[in-house]
Amino acid sequence: MEAIRTCIGCRAQAPRAELIRLVRVENRVEIDSSKTLPGRGAWLHASQTCLDKAVNRRAIGRALRVSKEIETSKLREQADWLMDK
Numbered sequence: 001m002e003a004i005r006t007c008i009g010c011r012a013q014a015p016r017a018e019l020i021r022l023v024r025v026e027n028r029v030e031i032d033s034s035k036t037l038p039g040r041g042a043w044l045h046a047s048q049t050c051l052d053k054a055v056n057r058r059a060i061g062r063a064l065r066v067s068k069e070i071e072t073s074k075l076r077e078q079a080d081w082l083m084d085k
Contacts, residue, residue, distance in 0.1 A: 005043040008059040009050025019043040020079075024064045028071040031078050040064055051079060 002015045008022075021032040022042045032041060042063035044050050054060050061070045 007045045007050055008042050008063045009044055009047075009052070009054040009057075012045075014045065016043070018045070020046050022060060022064070022075070024066060024070070027066075027068070029060055029064070029075045031075070046079075051076070 002017065004013050005016050005019055006013050007019060016035070020043070021035045021037075022029050022044060023032045023037050023039055024030075035041075040063075042054075042060060044054060055072055060072065060075075061068075064070070
């Protein structure tokens, strides 16, 4: 049985294979393409809508338990090739 995770953008549950994993590296967020990097992760559907919702709600910082503002501009650049349009 595959693990179920919750998307931090739309809050819908989905199998782990359908989501991308985000991790914090210093004060920025990166995509964990291998889904194996150490540390706390946050899960997100590979859609621009879910990314926008997560950023607007500041859900990424909360999910990764970061108290200060987290840099997401690089994440948007990284995610462009993964996201559906």
